[in-house]
Amino acid sequence: MRRIPSEKPSSRPEKIDTRVTTNPNFYPIILAGGRGTRFWPLSRKRRAKQLLPLDGKRTMIQQTVSRLLPLAVPKRFWVITNEYLQREIARQLPRLAKAQILAEPVGRNTAPAIGLAAFLLLRKEPGAVIGMFPSDHVIADEDRFRQILREGVQIAAAGENIVVLGIRPTRPETGYGYIEAGSSFEDRAFRVRRFTEKPDAERAAGFLVAGNYFWNSGIFLWSARTLTNALREHLPKAAQVLEQIAAAFGTRQFASTFRKFYPKCENISVDYAILEPRSAKGERDSNIICLSADFGWNDLGSWTALHEHRMAKQQFPDGNLISGQGAFTLNAERNYIHAPQKFVAAVGVKNLVVVDSPDALLITTLEQAQDVGKIVKYLDKKKMSKLV
Amino acid sequence: MRRIPSEKPSSRPEKIDTRVTTNPNFYPIILAGGRGTRFWPLSRKRRAKQLLPLDGKRTMIQQTVSRLLPLAVPKRFWVITNEYLQREIARQLPRLAKAQILAEPVGRNTAPAIGLAAFLLLRKEPGAVIGMFPSDHVIADEDRFRQILREGVQIAAAGENIVVLGIRPTRPETGYGYIEAGSSFEDRAFRVRRFTEKPDAERAAGFLVAGNYFWNSGIFLWSARTLTNALREHLPKAAQVLEQIAAAFGTRQFASTFRKFYPKCENISVDYAILEPRSAKGERDSNIICLSADFGWNDLGSWTALHEHRMAKQQFPDGNLISGQGAFTLNAERNYIHAPQKFVAAVGVKNLVVVDSPDALLITTLEQAQDVGKIVKYLDKKKMSKLV
Numbered sequence: 001m002r003r004i005p006s007e008k009p010s011s012r013p014e015k016i017d018t019r020v021t022t023n024p025n026f027y028p029i030i031l032a033g034g035r036g037t038r039f040w041p042l043s044r045k046r047r048a049k050q051l052l053p054l055d056g057k058r059t060m061i062q063q064t065v066s067r068l069l070p071l072a073v074p075k076r077f078w079v080i081t082n083e084y085l086q087r088e089i090a091r092q093l094p095r096l097a098k099a100q101i102l103a104e105p106v107g108r109n110t111a112p113a114i115g116l117a118a119f120l121l122l123r124k125e126p127g128a129v130i131g132m133f134p135s136d137h138v139i140a141d142e143d144r145f146r147q148i149l150r151e152g153v154q155i156a157a158a159g160e161n162i163v164v165l166g167i168r169p170t171r172p173e174t175g176y177g178y179i180e181a182g183s184s185f186e187d188r189a190f191r192v193r194r195f196t197e198k199p200d201a202e203r204a205a206g207f208l209v210a211g212n213y214f215w216n217s218g219i220f221l222w223s224a225r226t227l228t229n230a231l232r233e234h235l236p237k238a239a240q241v242l243e244q245i246a247a248a249f250g251t252r253q254f255a256s257t258f259r260k261f262y263p264k265c266e267n268i269s270v271d272y273a274i275l276e277p278r279s280a281k282g283e284r285d286s287n288i289i290c291l292s293a294d295f296g297w298n299d300l301g302s303w304t305a306l307h308e309h310r311m312a313k314q315q316f317p318d319g320n321l322i323s324g325q326g327a328f329t330l331n332a333e334r335n336y337i338h339a340p341q342k343f344v345a346a347v348g349v350k351n352l353v354v355v356d357s358p359d360a361l362l363i364t365t366l367e368q369a370q371d372v373g374k375i376v377k378y379l380d381k382k383k384m385s386k387l388v
Numbered sequence: 389m390r391r392i393p394s395e396k397p398s399s400r401p402e403k404i405d406t407r408v409t410t411n412p413n414f415y416p417i418i419l420a421g422g423r424g425t426r427f428w429p430l431s432r433k434r435r436a437k438q439l440l441p442l443d444g445k446r447t448m449i450q451q452t453v454s455r456l457l458p459l460a461v462p463k464r465f466w467v468i469t470n471e472y473l474q475r476e477i478a479r480q481l482p483r484l485a486k487a488q489i490l491a492e493p494v495g496r497n498t499a500p501a502i503g504l505a506a507f508l509l510l511r512k513e514p515g516a517v518i519g520m521f522p523s524d525h526v527i528a529d530e531d532r533f534r535q536i537l538r539e540g541v542q543i544a545a546a547g548e549n550i551v552v553l554g555i556r557p558t559r560p561e562t563g564y565g566y567i568e569a570g571s572s573f574e575d576r577a578f579r580v581r582r583f584t585e586k587p588d589a590e591r592a593a594g595f596l597v598a599g600n601y602f603w604n605s606g607i608f609l610w611s612a613r614t615l616t617n618a619l620r621e622h623l624p625k626a627a628q629v630l631e632q633i634a635a636a637f638g639t640r641q642f643a644s645t646f647r648k649f650y651p652k653c654e655n656i657s658v659d660y661a662i663l664e665p666r667s668a669k670g671e672r673d674s675n676i677i678c679l680s681a682d683f684g685w686n687d688l689g690s691w692t693a694l695h696e697h698r699m700a701k702q703q704f705p706d707g708n709l710i711s712g713q714g715a716f717t718l719n720a721e722r723n724y725i726h727a728p729q730k731f732v733a734a735v736g737v738k739n740l741v742v743v744d745s746p747d748a749l750l751i752t753t754l755e756q757a758q759d760v761g762k763i764v765k766y767l768d769k770k771k772m773s774k775l776v
Contacts, residue, residue, distance in 0.1 A: 041733070324749070328766050330759060335751075343748040343775050345429070345763045348756030352737070356749055360731040361712070361742070363723075363751075368736030371718060375733045378716050387731050 025127050026153050027224075028068045029117040032061055032081040032089060032135040033107050037376035038302045038369070041360035042338070045388055046084045050135040051092060054306055061135040062092055067142045068133070069095075071149060078120075079135075080104065080113045105259040111231070111273035112238055112265035114220075118227040119239075119246035128224040129156045132270070137218070138309060140296025148188075149221070152291050155189065156221040162230070162278070162286075163221040164192065165293040166214025172204035175301060177216035177271060179290050180207075182283040192288040195276050214290055217297055220270065230274045238265040238273075303353045303369040307336040320346065334366065360387055413517050414541050415612075416456045417505040420449055420469040420477060420523040421495050425764035426690045426757070429748035430726070433776055434472045438523040439480060442694055449523040450480055455530045456521070457483075459537060466508075467523075468492065468501045493647040499619070499661035500626050500653035502608075506615040507627075507634035516612040517544045520658070525606075526697060528684025536576075537609070540679050543577065544609040550618070550674075551609040552580065552663070553681040554602025560592035563689060565604035565659060567678050568595075570671040580676040583664050602678055605685055608658065618662045626653040626661075691741045691757040695724040708734065722754065748775055 036049020043049045050061040058066070065077065074095040079102065081089055086103040090096070104113065114132045121128040131149065139145045152163045166179045177197050181190035195216065199207065207213035222230075231239040241261045248257040266273070278286045298309050310321055319334035320327075324344035327337075332346035339356035346352075353369045355362040364372060379388045424437020431437045438449040446454070453465065462483040467490070469477055474491040478484070492501065502520045509516040519537065527533045540551045554567045565585050569578035583604065587595065595601035610618075619627040629649045636645040654661070666674045686697050698709055707722035708715075712732035715725075720734035727744035734740075741757045743750040752760060767776045 041731075325747070326772070328763050330762060331756065337749075337751065339749045341747075342745075343429075343767075343772070345748065345750050345752075345760075347750075347752035347759050347763065349740070349751050349753060352740075352751065354742070354749070354751055356744070357730075359713070359729075360733065361725075361727045361744055362733050362735075363725065363737050363740065363742055364733075364735035365737060368719065371735050372733075374718060375716050375735065384714070384731070 025125065025129050025157065026072050026131065027076045027078065027117075027121055027125070027128050028065075028072050028131045028133055029114055030061065030064055030077065030079045030133050030135045031110060031113055032079050032085065033104060033113065034134075034136065035376075036136060037373040039306075040372055040376050041355055041357040041362050041387070045385075047088065048085055048136075049300075051085065051088055054300060055138050055309065059092055060137070060300075061089060063138070064133055064135045065093055065096075067139060067145060068131075068149075071146055075100070078102065078117050080117065082107060102258075104262060106263045108262065108265045108267045110218075110270045111235060111268045112242060112262065114227065114270055115231045115235070115238060115242045115265075116245060116262075118224045118231065119242045120249055121224040122228050123246060123249075126225065127157075129153050130222055130224055130227060132218075132220045134218045134299070136300065138296075138298045138300055140298075142295070144295040145293075148291060148293050148295060151189075152221040155186075155289055155291070156223055156226070160226050160229075160287045161222070162226060162275070162288045163189075164275070164288065164290050165217040165219040165221075166290040167217050167293055167297045169204075169208050169213060169215055172201060172208045173215065174198055174201055174204050176299075178204075178207050179214040179216050181212045181214060181290050185289050188292045190290045190292075191283040192275075192279055192286065192290050193283045194279055195271060197271070214292065215297075216271065217293060218299075219293070230278065234277050235266060235268070235273050241265050301370070303336055303355065303364075303372065304366045307334075307353070307366060322346070336366070413513065413515050413545065414460050414519065415464050415466065415505075415509055415513070415516050416453075416460055416519045416521055417502060418449065418452055418465065418467045418521050418523045419498060419501055420467050420473065421492055421501065422522075422524065423764075424524060425761040427694075428760055428764050429743055429745040429750050429775070435476065436473055436524075437688075439473065439476050442688060443526050443697065447480055448525070448688075449477060451526070452521055452523045453481055453484075455527060455533060456519075456537075459534055463488070466490065466505050468505065470495060490646075492650060494651045496650065496653045496655045498606075498658045499623060499656045500630060500650065502615065502658055503619045503623070503626060503630045503653075504633060504650075506612045506619065507630045508637055509612040510616050511634060511637075514613065515545075517541050518610055518612055518615060520606075520608045522606045522687070524688065526684075526686045526688055528686075530683070532683040533681075536679060536681050536683060539576075540609040543573075543677055543679070544611055544614070548614050548617075548675045549610070550614060550663070550666070550676045551577075552676065552678050553605045553607040553609075554678040555605050555681055555685045557592075557596050557601060557603055560589060560596045561603065562586055562589055562592050564687075566592075566595050567602040567604050569600045569602060569678050573677050576680045578678045578680075579671040580663075580667055580674065580678050581671045582667055583659060585659070602680065604659065605681060606687075607681070618666065622665050623654060623656070623661045629653050689758070691724055691743065691752075691760065692754045695722075695741070695754060710734070724754065 032050050036043040039049045051059050053059050078100055083103045090098050090101050155161050156163045180194040182193035183191050185191050241264050245258050245261050248254045300306050322337045322344050323340045324342055327344040329346045331348045333350045335352045337344050337354045351366045353364045420438050424431040427437045430440055439447050441447050466488055471491045478486050478489050543549050544551045568582040570581035571579050573579050629652050633646050633649050636642045688694050710725045710732050711728045712730055715732040717734045719736045721738045723740045725732050725742045739754045741752045
């Protein structure tokens with residue numbers, strides 16, 4: 001049995017086991033610029049998925065930072081986000097200084113974001129090992145998470161290795177990237193043979209059967225030197241721009257330099273920019289290591305995933321997970337209903353997702369909740385900016 | 389084609405055709421003491437179904453009065469309600485004096501309510517003909533409605549006749565009372581053979597096939613003298629009490645007399661108290677006349693009935709009737725969604741009824757919406773009085 005975090009985590013600062021040795025060179029970089037449109041109407045441009053308390057009382061980004069604090073003191077963290085979210089993130093993470101929360105002037109996906117952090121750290125701490133962490137995932141076993149990270153940091157610190165945490169697939173998911181593992185590197189670690197972005201259902205089923213495929217968790221570890229070298233090799237234009245921005249850090253020109261030059265970077269993910277071309281060199285030469293990460297990972301991709309995740313942690317009567325000021329159910333089964341300000345009555349309904357917010361009401365099904373992003377696309381197109 | 393009232397009736401006072409001759413002895417009594425719990429969460433103890441604008445901009449009771457105004461000047465109307473609703477009814481019906489809106493100290497069903505009106509009128513206008521009208525029904529063809537009422541008033545004014553308006557059944561409804569018509573009385577009017585309260589499905593189907601059965605509309609016409617005599621015969625104790633209360637009308641003792649004595653009346657409907665025992669005398673001697681009323685009647689018994697009624701009047705895309713601050717639908721069909729303050733997004737849902745209110749959210753199906761009353765029973769039992 002995995003250790004399951006309690007349903008209602010305390011809002012007090014988490015107790016940290018100070019006996020844990022923090023790695024002196026480890027710097028966690030939290031990527032928090034996403035929108036998470038599939039959690040509309042709760043997720044908005046100024047209150048994205050990572051800033052919501054979807055699983056417990058603390059928000060996703062608060063949980064992301066808390067579970068890393070035993071590995072790095074607060075001043076080692078960087079958060080990379082956008083101008084819409086910067087202020088709220090600073091509010092939610094009072095242990096971080098405001099200068100540690102960088103707002104991209106425009107979103108450029110993960111490669112420029114983590115690249116900027118790498119160039120900044122290279123100047124400050126040439127031996128730094130960087131961990132890149134999405135800010136909106138849940139992790140069931142946090143002790144195990146930290147144990148695997150410590151192993152990963154050691155692998156990343158030794159030479160030119162790029163470490164990616166891989167999750168053993170449990171279903172033929174078509175929404176994730178897959179990692180094909182090659183030869184064994186060490187215990188639970190493999191050389192990466194190939195990356196495959198979102199496969200179709202047939203290929204996904206094949207990967208599941210094959211046994212040597214992992215889901216790409218989006219968590220990477222590498223030294224600042226390895227990452228900056230990789231950027232110079234695979235994304236030379238962006239590398240030059242990012243180096244220029246990093247050189248201005250701490251000066252009065254930083255904000256204007258950041259705003260002026262960052263948009264020149266390509267809009268591209270780490271996976272496409274570095275990992276896929278690098279892996280084409282062959283598993284020996286690419287130095288990409290997949291570390292099998294069995295810590296109960298879930299990226300909470302939709303209301304349906306959240307419903308499943310919470311159901312797995314705790315049984316609710318008839319599968320109804322209702323947040324409300326009281327509730328009445330009759331012939332109601334497997335519904336996710338979020339209307340925290342209201343009394344909720346559900347009569348004769350099954351497999352629904354209903355989410356109430358002050359200005360919008362979502363009514364969908366567990367089956368179709370992955371289409372919620374289409375609502376946000378519609379609202380964007382119609383310029384209904386108050387609702388997005 | 390019947391004349392269909394426009395979707396959004398003006399809130400200005402309705403223009404009245406003054407060429408219509410009002411019947412000098414006709415007094416409409418509007419019964420407005422019901423709760424209409426199946427329209428929860430919109431209907432509440434202090435804002436019952438009849439006070440809601442369920443079909444257009446004007447409320448059900450405003451429409452009830454408006455469609456009768458060409459037949460009787462405002463001072464001829466009486467409204468019988470309860471203390472929770474009295475003030476709001478007075479607000480909604482500014483043409484009526486406050487003294488015309490009586491609040492029962494306790495609900496005693498229709499027999500005592502209409503009986504009180506009869507004893508009051510007998511003192512004031514011995515030749516009065518009383519019409520008893522529910523305050524929460526819709527009528528599609530109001531001209532036809534008034535034409536039939538004029539005929540009914542004539543029948544009621546002549547002798548000891550009790551006139552009930554009967555609706556031709558269109559389905560084997562088990563929720564209504566049925567009237568079995570006997571011999572012909574005059575054009576479109578029959579002597580009543582028997583009343584049958586809510587039959588089971590098999591009997592209801594038989595009534596539909598037989599062809600000589602009508603739904604009991606709850607609209608009755610009779611002279612004050614006939615009604616008071618019938619009460620003295622069939623409900624002697626209540627008749628005595630009501631006569632005593634009526635005698636105090638206009639004096640300073642009226643309020644206290646009403647409050648003290650009215651609760652002594654039996655809690656019973658006109659149908660059970662008078663019509664059923666009277667009809668047992670045989671169709672010749674009972675003098676109960678059923679007038680066939682083909683004016684597009686609907687008692688809007690549930691959210692489902694309201695959805696059907698509004699769909700019959702106007703086509704909505706995919707059968708979705710959505711009140712909201714804008715809406716987005718995708719694979720959504722035949723839903724009734726009321727969230728007038730919010731943007732509504734419905735994705736992949738069918739046959740749902742969703743009603744938002746400031747403190748409660750209802751989620752049910754068109755099929756199960758008749759069970760909404762059970763929610764109110766639960767709330768009553770749990771003494772959650774703010775929600776009922």
